[in-house]
Amino acid sequence: MMEAHLFVDQERFLGLKARRPLIFAGPCSAESEEQVMATAKELAALKRVQAFRAGVWKPRTRPSTFEGMGTPALAWLRAASEATGLPTMVEVANSRHVDQALAGGVNILWVGARTTANPFAVQDVADALVGVDIPVLVKNPVNPELELWIGALERINKAGIRQLGAIHRGFSTFEQTQYRNKPNWEIPIELKRRVPGLPLICDPSHICGRTEILQSVSQTAMDLNFDGLMIESHINPRQALSDARQQLTPAETGTLLEHLVFRKETTDNVLMRTTLEELRERIDKIDHEILGILAERMTVAERIGTYKKQNNVTILQSSRWDEIVRTRLEEGKQKHLTNEFVLRLFEIIHQESIFHQSKIMNEEVEEREPEPGAGG
Numbered sequence: 001m002m003e004a005h006l007f008v009d010q011e012r013f014l015g016l017k018a019r020r021p022l023i024f025a026g027p028c029s030a031e032s033e034e035q036v037m038a039t040a041k042e043l044a045a046l047k048r049v050q051a052f053r054a055g056v057w058k059p060r061t062r063p064s065t066f067e068g069m070g071t072p073a074l075a076w077l078r079a080a081s082e083a084t085g086l087p088t089m090v091e092v093a094n095s096r097h098v099d100q101a102l103a104g105g106v107n108i109l110w111v112g113a114r115t116t117a118n119p120f121a122v123q124d125v126a127d128a129l130v131g132v133d134i135p136v137l138v139k140n141p142v143n144p145e146l147e148l149w150i151g152a153l154e155r156i157n158k159a160g161i162r163q164l165g166a167i168h169r170g171f172s173t174f175e176q177t178q179y180r181n182k183p184n185w186e187i188p189i190e191l192k193r194r195v196p197g198l199p200l201i202c203d204p205s206h207i208c209g210r211t212e213i214l215q216s217v218s219q220t221a222m223d224l225n226f227d228g229l230m231i232e233s234h235i236n237p238r239q240a241l242s243d244a245r246q247q248l249t250p251a252e253t254g255t256l257l258e259h260l261v262f263r264k265e266t267t268d269n270v271l272m273r274t275t276l277e278e279l280r281e282r283i284d285k286i287d288h289e290i291l292g293i294l295a296e297r298m299t300v301a302e303r304i305g306t307y308k309k310q311n312n313v314t315i316l317q318s319s320r321w322d323e324i325v326r327t328r329l330e331e332g333k334q335k336h337l338t339n340e341f342v343l344r345l346f347e348i349i350h351q352e353s354i355f356h357q358s359k360i361m362n363e364e365v366e367e368r369e370p371e372p373g374a375g376g
């Protein structure tokens with residue numbers, strides 16, 4: 001794992017410190033001058049939105065669907081910005097988009113998920129940004145790969161962009177889940193740990209894919225201390241030419257924002273701090289015990305490995321693994337742990353066990369005593 005070297009100017013990033021959480025909103029796509037203007041005006045009236053988003057060039061999964069209105073839409077954004085005072089933001093996927101967006105007066109750019117997954121495309125965008133000083137945000141790649149996300153941030157950063165941010169929009173999966181793009185929260189959390197100070201925005205719209213679960217995903221992002229949200233909002237979502245199911249009206253966007261609870265990372269309350277410290281000490285102790293127990297479990301696994309080796313038995317016995325999964329899930333349920341957690345936990349414990357056993361079973365093969373009668 002290479003260290004991430006990013007130079008981020010958080011202070012200048014849209015006045016983040018004073019305006020946290022930042023709220024970006026606007027339609028998935030700019031569709032007409034009227035739609036852009038009406039949506040921007042209603043969003044500006046909420047007095048909570050700090051930038052107006054709209055897709056102009058749309059990367060669509062399948063051809064023969066609406067691919068955005070292209071360059072002419074930039075004039076509609078500029079008019080909406082002049083009418084409302086909101087800065088505008090669009091997605092760019094190549095250097096031509098960057099040049100045209102900048103010429104059209106766009107204030108903020110973002111790199112979309114499909115583009116982040118392609119280093120050639122990101123480099124092309126980065127090359128066009130040399131000498132430019134505006135905020136640029138990089139969405140996570142469609143696949144759950146943190147290095148690729150960091151790599152794209154580095155390319156943009158190396159071009160000289162200091163007002164840099166990241167957008168978490170979830171990850172594609174083949175399996176059907178309640179999300180359109182699974183959040184895998186551990187990935188943006190790890191990004192925050194690897195690149196402290198990088199503004200991190202959540203895009204609940206593309207995570208959810210439907211409006212019903214937007215509120216709870218947005219709240220989770222706030223509770224995980226994200227710096228802001230990017231929400232798709234359309235004056236008439238049902239008529240939207242792209243992503244109709246996940247867009248809110250500006251009024252609904254206002255309601256969602258009103259219902260969000262904003263919590264602070266730290267508190268001045270001394271009693272609360274002492275309680276928190278005590279509870280954290282307990283957590284530290286429990287984690288210490290968990291690691292001790294896991295290490296003990298691996299020692300037992302190694303002893304099993306020795307046995308299996310002596311008796312020439314495979315490491316994996318499917319029926320035993322099946323029994324482990326079933327019984328642990330059952331016990332986990334009684335202990336109010338989710339199925340997903342217990343399954344993933346035991347999958348990685350099992351993986352580590354197999355690793356320990358196979359080390360035992362395959363060690364010293366080369367140093368084995370020569371077979372009787374074997375030549376020297």
Ligand code: PEP
Pocket residue numbers: 028055059091111112113114139169206
């Ligand atoms: C979008 O923001 O409309 C978009 C295309 O998003 P993503 O790149 O996250 O799919």
Ligand code: MN
Pocket residue numbers: 028029232242243
């Ligand atoms: Mn969209």
